[in-house]
Every structure is written in C-alpha cells, then in structure tokens.
Amino acid sequence: MKYPSFIWVGKKFSAGFHASTRAELSARNIPYHLAKYLKEGFDFNGQQGNNYTVKDAKAAYITWHEIGLSGAAIVKNTPESYLTVGLTVNYNYGLSGFYALMNDVDYVVPYDSLLVINNMDATYGHAMPGNNRNSSDDPLLKRGSGYSFTTGLQYYKNRNDAFFDPCARGKGDKPYDYKIGFSILDVGYIKYTTSAMNFRIDNRSANWYGIDTTQFHGLINTDSLLSEEFYGTRRGTRDGRNFTMFLPTAASVQFDLPFNDHLFLNFSVIQESALKIGHTPIQSNCNNTTF
Numbered sequence: 001m002k003y004p005s006f007i008w009v010g011k012k013f014s015a016g017f018h019a020s021t022r023a024e025l026s027a028r029n030i031p032y033h034l035a036k037y038l039k040e041g042f043d044f045n046g047q048q049g050n051n052y053t054v055k056d057a058k059a060a061y062i063t064w065h066e067i068g069l070s071g072a073a074i075v076k077n078t079p080e081s082y083l084t085v086g087l088t089v090n091y092n093y094g095l096s097g098f099y100a101l102m103n104d105v106d107y108v109v110p111y112d113s114l115l116v117i118n119n120m121d122a123t124y125g126h127a128m129p130g131n132n133r134n135s136s137d138d139p140l141l142k143r144g145s146g147y148s149f150t151t152g153l154q155y156y157k158n159r160n161d162a163f164f165d166p167c168a169r170g171k172g173d174k175p176y177d178y179k180i181g182f183s184i185l186d187v188g189y190i191k192y193t194t195s196a197m198n199f200r201i202d203n204r205s206a207n208w209y210g211i212d213t214t215q216f217h218g219l220i221n222t223d224s225l226l227s228e229e230f231y232g233t234r235r236g237t238r239d240g241r242n243f244t245m246f247l248p249t250a251a252s253v254q255f256d257l258p259f260n261d262h263l264f265l266n267f268s269v270i271q272e273s274a275l276k277i278g279h280t281p282i283q284s285n286c287n288n289t290t291f
Contacts, residue, residue, distance in 0.1 A: 007070075016070040018088075021095075024248055027059040042212045043112040051118075054105035062245050064190055065093035066148075082159040082176075087151045094144025094190040097245045100124040104203075115208040120230065125198030125243040126219055143195050148188020148247050154181040163261070171261070179256040186247040193242045199223060200239040204230040248272070 007016035033052045036044060072086035106118040127143040156176040162168040163175040206229045208214075216222045227237040250270050257265040 013071070013073045015072075017068070018070065019065070019067045021063070021065050023061075023063045025061045026248070027057075029055070029057045030059065031057070037109070042109050042115060045112075048109050048111060051106070051108045054102050054107075057102040057105075058100070060097075060099040060245065062097045062190065062247075063095040064144075065095065067091045067093070080158055082156040083153065085151070085153045088149060090148045090150075090188065092144075092146040092148055092188060092190045092247075093142055094127070094146065094192055094245075095139065095141070096126075096128050096143060097190065097192050097196075097243075098124075098126040098128065099243070099245065109211075112212045113210055115206075115211040117204075117206045117208065119203055119205055120201045121203045123198065123200045123239065125192075125196065125240075127192035127194065127196035127243075128219055129195075130218070130220075141194070144190045144192035144245075146188055146190040146244075148186055150183065150185050150187070152181060152183030152252075154179060169261075173261055174258045175261070176258065178258075179254075181252075181254040181256075183252040183254075185250045185252060187249050188247045189244050190247070191242065191244045196242050197223070197238070198240045198243045199226070199237040201226065201230050201237055206230050 001021045003019040003021075005016065005018040008014060031052070031054055033047055033050070034054055034057070036047060068088050068090035070086065070088040072084060074082070074084050076083035100122065101124065102122045104119060104121040107120075108116045108118070110116060129139050129141065130137045156179050158177040160173055160175055163173050208229050214225065216225065223237065224234045227234050231237060250272050252268065252270045254269075255267045259265070
C-alpha cells in the first residue's frame, strides 16, 4: 500500500519522499507430500505408510512500513551520451515476521492418528501480535526496525531532448537510439526484537500420537506442542528472542529499443540474490514486452 508522496524535479537533480506498507510471502523447496498433508490433513490415506523426506525447505513472511528519501542526478549529458543515477534510502518499521528453515526432516504417517518423525533438523522464528503475555495484539505495533536502499543508473544513446518537450516534439521522432538500465533493489534488513522468539529442533525424533485431533491454537500454543513432543518440556525448543530478516534483494537489467514515438521493445531481467537465513526471496523472471 502506497501513501501520498512528494517529488521535486530540477534541471539536473531531483528528490523525493515516499511512504508505504509492504508485505512479502515466499516458500521454496516445499515438497508435494508435505503440501498435501497440510491441505488435506493426516487422514489423507493416499500417502499413509510412505516414508518421506524434506530437504532444505524454506518459508518466510514479513510485513513492514517503509519511509524513504530518494535522489537522482544527471551525471553526463552530451549529444551522444546521457547518464543518470539514483539512490533511495529507507527506514524500515517492522510489523511482523516469520521464517521456517527445514534442513532435514524424515517422517512417515502410518495411519490417521500417528505421525512418526524419524529425524527433525529445523529452525524457525516469529514476531507476531500477541506473541507473549505482556505484548499487544495491535498489528501496527513496532516489533523490529532496520534500513535498506535501492540504487540504479540509466544510459541513453543519442537522447533526443526535443522528444521530451511537448512544444518541440516532432511527429514520429524517436526519444533515443536505445536505453540501458541497471538496478539493485531492496538491499537491507529488519531486526525483530519485540515479541520475537526463535526456536531450534536439533536432530530430534518423535512419535506424535493423536496428531489428527491435535488443536493448534495460535503460534504460542504450537510452539509449546512442538517443544513437548520433541523435548518433553514446553520450552525445550527456545533458542533466542531476536532474529533478523533480510529483504528480497534483487538485481535488474533493462533494455529499451524504440522504433518510433509509439512503438518500443523492452527486455527486462530480474535475478534474486543469494538466500540467507530469514531471507524472503523473489522469483527470477525474464520478459519481452512490445508497446
């Protein structure tokens, strides 16, 4: 959600202010059998009796307010070459966050009411409304904070200044021969410290009887149930009270080729960065679009 923003444009420099509320949800390497059980429940007999493994599965969710200042400038302006650069710096007001990393899980469901976990090596964490008795259920409560930036540049070959002037523009004029852009997006983090909890299940096994009738009432209840099953105590999985989530950083390259003043060919590539703990990835994509 974007809020009212401000931008000032000068001849060689421009500046702006923006504010928004953002959310990111991502999942990777979630196997079909786990997704099926999550959807159908453990009474789904099509998979019962089969031994399954989960390797390197990841899921993450974050919401935050973003407040940023932007600046851009023309750094080269000649008849043949026109180059601009820009930078946005943001303050991130963390609202909520969750991550789960399942490094190695081996399990089987012999029948409806029994889940046999031969091995569980996993970590997870969350900072959500109502995460402890002294916290607020207010979804707008600040639970974390951090910073991020986005930067990029654009190069125009033989830019036609008259094209961008409505009074001087001629019919059929091309704005430039071609344009190339490069951007690095959302480099940053949010560190959650309020109502934040992280947990570890370190190569443990369990026979979970009555799994089909177990009631999961919220995150805190679920945390206690997992801890009791794997460690025999309600706090055995506790592993800390803060964690850091990295924003969905990406690199982008764009190429723009005009044929006249109305027809353009655009080619864009967006590539995610390396995954880190608590990172919410975005999917890579490549597209060709003609306007």
